Amino acid sequence: MLLSWTSAQVRAAEEPLLAAGVPLMARASSALAGAVVRVLRERRGAVVGGRVVLLVGPGNNGGDALHAGAYLRRRGVDVLALALAPRVHDEGRAALVRAGGRIQAVTDGAAGAGREARAQRAERSGATELEAAVRAAAGADVVVDGILGLGARPGGLTGTAARLVTLLTQRTTPSDERGPVVVAVDTPSGIGVDDGGAAGVVLPADLTVTFGAAKPGLLLPPATHLAGAVELVHLGLDLGGAPALARLEDADAADLWPVPGPAAQKYSRGVVGVVAGTPRYPGAAVLATSAAVLAGAGMVRYVGDAGEEVLAHRPEVVLGVGRVQAWVLGPGVAPDDDAQRGRVASALEGVLHRGEPAVVDAGALDLLPERVPAHVVLTPHAGELARLLSARGHDVAREQVEAEPWRWARTAHEETGATVLLKGHVTVVVGPRGAAYAQADAPAWLATAGAGDVLAGLLGALLAGRADDAVEDPTLVPALAAAAALVHGRAGHHANPDGPLHAGAVAAAIPATLRALLARG
Template identity: 60%
Template sequence: MGVVILAYTAADVRAAEEPLLGAGLPLMDRAAHALATRVAVLLREQRGQVRGASVAVIAGSGSNGGDALHAGALLALRGVAVTAVLTSPRAHPGGLAALRAARGHVLPLADQEPEGEARDGAGVWAGEAVAAAYSADVILDGVLGIGATGAVRGPAGEVLTLLAELLADERAGGQVVSPVVVAVDTPSGIDVDTGAIPRADRPESVAARGPVLPADLTVTFGAAKAGLLLPPASRDTGRLEVVDIGLDLTGVRPAAARLESGDVAALWPVPPTDAHKYSRGVLGVVAGTPAYPGAAVLTVRAAIRSGVGMVRYQGSPGVSATVLSSCPEVVAGDGRVQAWTLGPGVDPDDGAQAERVHAALAAVLAQEQPAVVDAGALSLIPVRLAPWVVLTPHAGELAALLSAQGEDVDRAQVEAEPLRWARRAHELTAATVLLKGSTTVVVGAGGSVYAQADGPAWLATAGAGDVLAGLLGALLAGRAEDVVADPSLVAALAAAAALVHGRAAHRANPGGPVWATAVADAIPGTVAELLRA
């Protein structure tokens, strides 16, 4: 099973390339051969053979375009009909010569659309380039690589935008005959370090998407780049494959990481043979109000199914009775705990529950107890917390939290730059921040960053956040002493919780709708499967 994916900044990758390039090693040849091999596998899967297939290369002027053109030349030598759309008059000379020598077809892109029927023969217009690319079996996006910044502009941006619109319309209609899009190193137009997508018309803004062609597969060279793991660009990366070209990144701090199945066993608190319920962790839960009793039920249900030794629930008598009727294992009332989950279903205007949250937060800071702070409790936190406290907002809640701290930010801005704003919340509060989304971003002590994309789209459902809060609380309770001793561990545990949460959603109903209770009930089997792996 896979283990953690480490991702690096563009600057670190370029620095690792320098000594190899200085020694004359053919890094472009290695990248092009790996890319051509992977495309050949795709074509064989699609068509049963490589010869007779068609590939469109959209090539920019830099090394990224050179990688794509050299790969196109190798495919042409295997009998593939290769057409290269050149988005700049300064195409990579070696790649262009190789493609022409292999009898590939070259289409320069004109600088602007014609007026009326006039054209000067200098190149094809964007619409013609799109038609040529769209008829291929595979499209290689080689416009911009890690050396570029900002959006794809001009005719190249228009080509990518038109292709993206065509593919989106076709796939929304249930069609499956469209070309497979393969990004060369990175999808063109993303911020390679942060995953943001700058706008072409307003370079200073990322509040709306710039031109990006979403990839089905990204073949990246040397090491994963952080922006490939981070949202919103992670939605455009597709399946990620890293090609080893000989880079040495030993000692370089990763900019982001993604846990895989094989990482969970090392993080999960598996009880020894002499364990008892107190040694396995006791989780205090302040969740739910008479208006939202289900949030309390889901939170404690998820915590119990995650393997915590005991759950102590604090709430009104009516909600306590509801919780106990669903989960008789729960102990209602005060008592010694090792960690807390605070906030699911809590209305900050409910004085009694708000007071319980305040009391628990005071214990968290005074007694150095880990905690999950979710939903209604987010507006009740003190100014400064500790790294063993995990805040679990969605984008709207994070915007509100930051605004309360004096930051000028709204939900759209958080969604456009999740890493930036999660990092800012960590700086302001000292807490670990788990920003929920289709790709969940975790920022913790020491600058650690995780990006998890493990759940199906069906997981965007009421109560799913309550399940995650209970699951993560159980994990922190089971390793309470460890996380206080090593705060950097908290972010890894939060990422592991997001992974298990997503995998449990898949397990609850593979390929179809899921609901929060089913996700909670799928946690035990999911954890067992991951531990066996």
């Protein structure tokens, strides 16, 4: 499991080590230099003669970059540091210069625009200086982003740094194999370290070398897509207390998945009740019931008017109301389908009285009671979550949810009491007592009609198989929801690794995905 802590938690854990004289910067810069050495070997087959440009800001991230640059220079690398602040880390600067590296102050003269002739000359000189810096960075083998660190204010890069990064990203694209590999120091400069925001200018990284602990912004959208691969360097921090956010890995999902023993029977395996689809739109019912069957439910009951289509695809499904351990409510239920909406409302009433876990999706979201227990899992996409919250008095649009998914998923949990699984290119799960997960397991091809119905059925089977545990320990439910998101994403890769995908193929890939997952776990 990949755990993350906020910048305040990391700084608090660093303080006693710094007070004791532990050389945290030396450890961090050494690991950073080692990562750059590996990149140089992969890119050009040798370290000696490689070209590295450091983008250096005023703080400790700049110091890490400068010390790493000194190490690289001693390995025969051509190192140029571009100082993007009036003052940079003194010891780091001195170390780089002693090792034979170069350091160049960069300004762009924008502050003098429109002033007297002397200021205009400075502006022209600064613009030339900035262009030269961009050319140097674009022509490097590796660019090390050490501009901003944990103490950066929200809003991204500003001033010279913002202009340099903007010009550099315009000149180099991720698909250009001739462009530099970007290695970020701790986090890409300009992201929301604690919330994953990316409102301003950010230099996308191919690799982020993070120190002490991963930060939430490296796991959360939209910033997670700007971090590239994340390499964690342990510094011996004592990170007491609960992490801010986690990401499950395969072994974690395997541990959470219910595996039947020799005495198992269909009822102990878990019975899933599904209220989904309509005769006019039976696909959601077929996909949700199929996913529940293929994910290992002991029995799947279907309640609704699309039973004929369901049985044609899944003859093992039982039609009609009966004993269930968990519900899947809402996939494919249209707002004008009074009969199916009535069945959803009836099932939700039973959930509140009997306490079964439930997945509440799509057409069931607007039927949600004011408060529900945490073993009720909401599975909206951003637009549905915005509508749910707007109906409860929050002024929020889909675009805001997409920009700050963790914030709004937390708000939905606080408003409803439910565990919230917010679907997206990174799935964010929020539950009680601060439990939070961010899963980035799915290929982009999984953004296809019906994929959410498959996820709902898959999660329903998992909740049914662990229904007693979910009711007894509410903090388990977010972990189960994150595990379902992981398996769903893995099934997308398994169905067709390079795409395209359709939802039925994802459902069909669930058994093989689980088999591989459990074998590794």
